[in-house]
Amino acid sequence: MQNTEPKIIKVAAGILINSKNEVLISQRLSSQPWPNYWEFPGGKVEENESLEECLSRELFEEIGINPVSYSEWITREFLQDDRIIKITFFKIIRWAGEIKKKEVNDYKWIDVEKISLWPKKILPKNIYVLKALILPSYYLITNFFEDENFITKVINSKDIWVQFREPFLSIDKIHYSYEVLKQRCTSKILINSRHKDVIICKHGIHFTSKDLNNIEKLDKKIINCASVHNLDEVNRANKLGFDFIVLSQIKKTLSHPEREGMGWDKFKKIVNHSDVPVYALGGLSPSDLVEAHKNGAVGISSQRDGWSLLN
Numbered sequence: 001m002q003n004t005e006p007k008i009i010k011v012a013a014g015i016l017i018n019s020k021n022e023v024l025i026s027q028r029l030s031s032q033p034w035p036n037y038w039e040f041p042g043g044k045v046e047e048n049e050s051l052e053e054c055l056s057r058e059l060f061e062e063i064g065i066n067p068v069s070y071s072e073w074i075t076r077e078f079l080q081d082d083r084i085i086k087i088t089f090f091k092i093i094r095w096a097g098e099i100k101k102k103e104v105n106d107y108k109w110i111d112v113e114k115i116s117l118w119p120k121k122i123l124p125k126n127i128y129v130l131k132a133l134i135l136p137s138y139y140l141i142t143n144f145f146e147d148e149n150f151i152t153k154v155i156n157s158k159d160i161w162v163q164f165r166e167p168f169l170s171i172d173k174i175h176y177s178y179e180v181l182k183q184r185c186t187s188k189i190l191i192n193s194r195h196k197d198v199i200i201c202k203h204g205i206h207f208t209s210k211d212l213n214n215i216e217k218l219d220k221k222i223i224n225c226a227s228v229h230n231l232d233e234v235n236r237a238n239k240l241g242f243d244f245i246v247l248s249q250i251k252k253t254l255s256h257p258e259r260e261g262m263g264w265d266k267f268k269k270i271v272n273h274s275d276v277p278v279y280a281l282g283g284l285s286p287s288d289l290v291e292a293h294k295n296g297a298v299g300i301s302s303q304r305d306g307w308s309l310l311n
Contacts, residue, residue, distance in 0.1 A: 013042030249282025
């Protein structure tokens with residue numbers, strides 16, 4: 001019987017990050033598919049070549065540098081011409097050589113937070129990664145209901161954002177807990193949408209899946225996130241233009257012990273349809289971050305184990 005499984009094409013791409021926290025993108029040649037579009041430099045893995053070897057070869061061929069200090073980050077997959085394109089992105093903070101226009105039309109450094117200044121023609125699959133670069137690795141959920149004193153240290157890491165979500169507290173306790181969180185958190189705090197009429201939101205709102213399905217327009221002056229559980233909700237978040245979403249649940253949790261987790265394979269299939277960055281949620285701890293990245297997530301969200309980062 002003929003094998004009908006699509007062929008997997010592996011690709012390595014490099015995200016050069018300079019001292020100003022800008023990232024480098026390069027412009028494709030006019031002779032290439034998607035001519036003159038911008039992307040992260042990189043290319044296809046050759047036979048018997050590792051991802052790291054491909055990364056070094058492609059970056060030297062395209063822009064004349066050799067990566068020195070780098071780490072594997074997000075992997076994304078998509079179907080193109082009956083083939084699965086599997087792109088692994090590497091963050092590179094140090095390299096040898098001078099950047100040149102060798103096999104690219106041009107290159108430029110961009111500030112990922114100034115979206116209005118990005119080039120208009122960026123390869124679609126690279127836009128997801130550019131948006132993901134703005135976000136932290138961990139998105140923690142408060143848990144004052146189970147333990148009023150569960151925060152024991154100040155949250156001052158740029159790698160941690162917090163969602164304030166306390167559906168079982170009284171109004172007075174909600175106000176008290178939120179004030180405690182504000183005093184201890186120097187990072188961004190997003191308010192769960194069930195609290196938006198009780199607490200004045202500064203940074204942003206995290207919409208429940210129910211509210212996601214009812215909302216028609218977002219306030220673009222703040223950060224907007226949503227909880228999703230299936231592809232239909234992901235597509236709605238794409239359409240509305242959310243900044244990021246949280247997809248659950250991956251494993252069994254204490255909150256919902258009756259539910260089976262979807263597992264990483266199903267998570268990956270859903271994530272690869274998302275135009276906005278995705279966090280993985282459900283029974284995860286910081287040790288799951290690498291696996292989350294391999295399956296297309298920008299990071300992990302956690303209500304319990306993730307707070308061990310502050311210990």
